[in-house]
Amino acid sequence: xxxxxxxxxxxxxxxxxxxxxxxxxxxxxxxxxxxxxxxxxxxxxxxxxxxxxxxxxxxxxxxxxxxxxxxxxxxxxxxxxxxxxxxxxxxxxxxxxxxxxxxxxxxxxxxxxxxxxxxxxxxxxxxxxxxxxxxxxxxxxxxxxxxxxxxxxxxxxxxxxxxxxxxxxxxxxxxxxxxxxxxxxxxxxxxxxxxxxxxxxxxxxxxxxxxxxxxxxxxxxxxxxxxxxxxxxxxxxxxxxxxxxxxxxxxxxxxxxxxxxxxxxxxxxxxxxxxxxxxxxxxxxxxxxxxxxxxxxxxxxxxxxxxxxxxxxxxxxxxxxxxxxxxxxxxxxxxxxxxxxxxxxxxxxxxxxxxxxxxxxxxxxxxxxxxxxxxxxxxxxxxxxxxxxxxxxxxxxxxxxxxxxxxxxxxxxxxxxxxxxxx
Amino acid sequence: xxxxxxxxxxxxxxxxxxxxxxxxxxxxxxxxxxxxxxxxxxxxxxxxxxxxxxxxxxxxxxxxxxxxxxxxxxxxxxxxxxxxxxxxxxxxxxxxxxxxxxxxxxxxxxxxxxxxxxxxxxxxxxxxxxxxxxxxxxxxxxxxxxxxxxxxxxxxxxxxxxxxxxxxxxxxxxxxxxxxxxxxxxxxxxxxxxxxxxxxxxxxxxxxxxxxxxxxxxxxxxxxxxxxxxxxxxxxxxxxxxxxxxxxxxxxxxxxxxxxxxxxxxxxxxxx
Numbered sequence: 046x047x048x049x050x051x052x053x054x055x056x057x058x059x060x061x062x063x064x065x066x067x068x069x070x071x072x073x074x075x076x077x078x079x080x081x082x083x084x085x086x087x088x089x090x091x092x093x094x095x096x097x098x099x100x101x102x103x104x105x106x107x108x109x110x111x112x113x114x115x116x117x118x119x120x121x122x123x124x125x126x127x128x129x130x131x132x133x134x135x136x137x138x139x140x141x142x143x144x145x146x147x148x149x150x151x152x153x154x155x156x157x158x159x160x161x162x163x164x165x166x167x168x169x170x171x172x173x174x175x176x177x178x179x180x181x182x183x184x185x186x187x188x189x190x191x192x193x194x195x196x197x198x199x200x201x202x203x204x205x206x207x208x209x210x211x212x213x214x215x216x217x218x219x220x221x222x223x224x225x226x227x228x229x230x231x232x233x234x235x236x237x238x239x240x241x242x243x244x245x246x247x248x249x250x251x252x253x254x255x256x257x258x259x260x261x262x263x264x265x266x267x268x269x270x271x272x273x274x275x276x277x278x279x280x281x282x283x284x285x286x287x288x289x290x291x292x293x294x295x296x297x298x299x300x301x302x303x304x305x306x307x308x309x310x311x312x313x314x315x316x317x318x319x320x321x322x323x324x325x326x327x328x329x330x331x332x333x334x335x336x337x338x339x340x341x342x343x344x345x346x347x348x349x350x351x352x353x354x355x356x357x358x359x360x361x362x363x364x365x366x367x368x369x370x371x372x373x374x375x376x377x378x379x380x381x382x383x384x385x386x387x388x389x390x391x392x393x394x395x396x397x398x399x400x401x402x403x404x405x406x407x408x409x410x411x412x413x414x415x416x417x418x419x420x421x422x423x424x425x426x427x428x429x430x431x432x433x434x435x436x437x438x439x440x441x442x443x444x445x446x447x448x449x450x451x452x453x454x455x456x457x458x459x460x461x462x463x464x465x466x467x468x
Numbered sequence: 469x470x471x472x473x474x475x476x477x478x479x480x481x482x483x484x485x486x487x488x489x490x491x492x493x494x495x496x497x498x499x500x501x502x503x504x505x506x507x508x509x510x511x512x513x514x515x516x517x518x519x520x521x522x523x524x525x526x527x528x529x530x531x532x533x534x535x536x537x538x539x540x541x542x543x544x545x546x547x548x549x550x551x552x553x554x555x556x557x558x559x560x561x562x563x564x565x566x567x568x569x570x571x572x573x574x575x576x577x578x579x580x581x582x583x584x585x586x587x588x589x590x591x592x593x594x595x596x597x598x599x600x601x602x603x604x605x606x607x608x609x610x611x612x613x614x615x616x617x618x619x620x621x622x623x624x625x626x627x628x629x630x631x632x633x634x635x636x637x638x639x640x641x642x643x644x645x646x647x648x649x650x651x652x653x654x655x656x657x658x659x660x661x662x663x664x665x666x667x668x669x670x671x672x673x674x675x676x677x678x679x680x681x682x683x684x685x686x687x688x689x690x691x692x693x694x695x696x697x698x699x700x701x702x703x704x705x706x707x708x709x710x711x712x713x714x715x716x717x718x719x720x721x722x723x724x725x726x727x728x729x730x731x732x733x734x735x736x737x738x739x740x
Contacts, residue, residue: 202638219642220624221642222642223641315706315707318644338709338710339709341628341629350632350633358633
């Protein structure tokens with residue numbers, strides 16, 4: 046059996062190439078049926094996302110999977126792989142398994158650790174299953190890839206740190222307040238960005254949103270979005286002691302919050318911490334506010350800095366993840382090799398058991414019937430002999446499988462021959 | 469002190485103990501349900517306290533501030549009156565967390581001006597002392613937690629203020645979580661320490677008659693308990709966090725160590 050992954054990704058091909066190869070969701074079932082029906086193909090999966098198109102096939106040993114996939118692409122997409130040869134990568138056998146595990150674990154993604162790819166891969170698998178294009182081997186491999194991805198996600202921090210500005214704001218809020226339950230948010234100046242951040246905060250548990258804006262109608266409109274409360278622009282500072290998180294994005298040309306304002310606010314709050322997010326340009330909040338105890342002020346550059354640090358941290362985590370994937374590939378290979386010799390071992394055991402049973406019958410006919418004690422003794426004796434004989438070849442088979450020696454196949458063939466095992 | 473006067477004072481102390489209970493519940497459960505009851509008991513206690521002081525004054529025909537016990541009793545009474553006035557005028561419930569335990573301990577110590585008979589059995593004496601030592605150790609353990617969490621809070625706060633996330637930012641818990649740990653362990657530690665102080669003063673009173681109050685080691689203990697109470701008060705009412713709270717916690721821990729050192733030979737008494 047052969048395994049081949051053929052694909053293009055954001056790393057190897059520009060969007061002009063990727064879009065030529067992409068499969069729309071509704072064109073997947075006929076494509077899969079076509080691929081599966083080709084001579085030699087046993088299983089097939091097609092993964093098509095905006096960042097990658099990958100065709101995975103398993104074929105009989107006698108078939109040439111590369112030629113099959115090339116022909117398939119030429120027929121379906123009218124593309125000769127020679128013309129886009131530079132952009133296409135192909136992985137076989139062990140390399141292919143390694144590649145699949147990396148893709149599932151989001152190690153090959155544009156933003157490392159992003160969670161969508163696993164869902165997309167599961168979608169591709171479901172489509173292939175519906176089309177009857179996977180059964181058995183490739184199915185096992187994909188299921189394995191999913192659990193590897195799950196392990197990577199739970200045992201490394203690869204997906205934990207926020208990599209967008211608005212999520213970084215939520216993450217920082219969590220670092221300051223622990224849980225966001227029962228925290229209140231105030232949006233100063235209604236804009237797209239502040240709306241997005243407030244939405245994330247609300248989803249993470251923030252209990253109430255106040256909205257204030259120079260034009261009050263806009264504030265009312267936006268407050269309705271969050272089932273929040275609109276606040277008059279002139280008196281928003283007096284509301285601040287009730288607020289835990291402030292998102293400022295007003296178009297004011299000067300600072301609307303200064304250090305002495307915030308000192309009064311924080312005293313009125315009895316020093317409970319406050320998180321101020323200033324995403325306005327020019328900035329809305331005097332940077333000196335950050336010097337006030339228990340106030341944490343982040344402007345747009347600070348948030349970007351957090352995102353950058355998170356990306357660096359993800360890279361570090363990716364190293365752990367790579368090691369984990371390599372280890373899982375190793376384990377998978379060992380399992381596959383053991384699976385290869387299993388039929389031989391089972392056959393050998395069956396053969397010997399059959400010989401034992403026949404010989405025992407002969408003895409019974411000649412000298413029987415035996416007392417239960419004698420039966421037991423004979424049983425133990427013959428079983429012991431058979432097991433001792435089988436032990437040598439079986440452990441030889443297992444050792445060769447585990448070590449992955451190239452002469453493994455010869456050992457299997459030799460043992461089959463020596464013990465007259467049927468093909 | 470006069471026999472009758474001490475009896476009145478003991479009644480007052482019993483009523484004040486409700487105030488202590490209120491303070492403990494407020495700290496540990498973070499809710500105030502006992503305040504009304506405690507305040508009523510506190511006011512009635514003040515009446516008995518007043519009777520005790522008048523009785524003592526009439527008996528000796530002088531203002532009862534001639535020895536430490538009388539002075540403590542008088543001081544506690546004045547604090548009670550002042551607190552009741554402030555509460556009547558400004559309704560500051562939060563102050564009670566600080567005042568109630570203080571008055572209780574002051575009044576308790578001042579009832580100990582009259583020597584009582586020694587322990588009836590050495591077993592009770594030993595158990596009493598053991599309970600005190602265990603309570604102190606629990607209190608110090610809780611205080612260590614508070615100090616450690618305060619330190620982590622300082623580090624995480626600095627990371628967040630610096631806006632350049634590094635290792636600590638990712639690995640330390642959030643400020644909210646740390647704050648929670650600090651509040652809880654601090655409150656628990658304070659409860660243990662207060663019970664330990666009560667146990668210890670009772671023990672010392674019975675063991676050493678009236679001479680114990682003048683020992684410097686005792687003074688250090690009371691002082692340590694006092695600043696612990698101040699820390700608890702400042703955190704719960706003024707919301708002291710970060711650097712201020714950390715420095716204060718470490719100070720309390722330092723004084724606890726000093727108190728421990730001053731009492732290092734206490735364990736030896738167990739064998740006697």
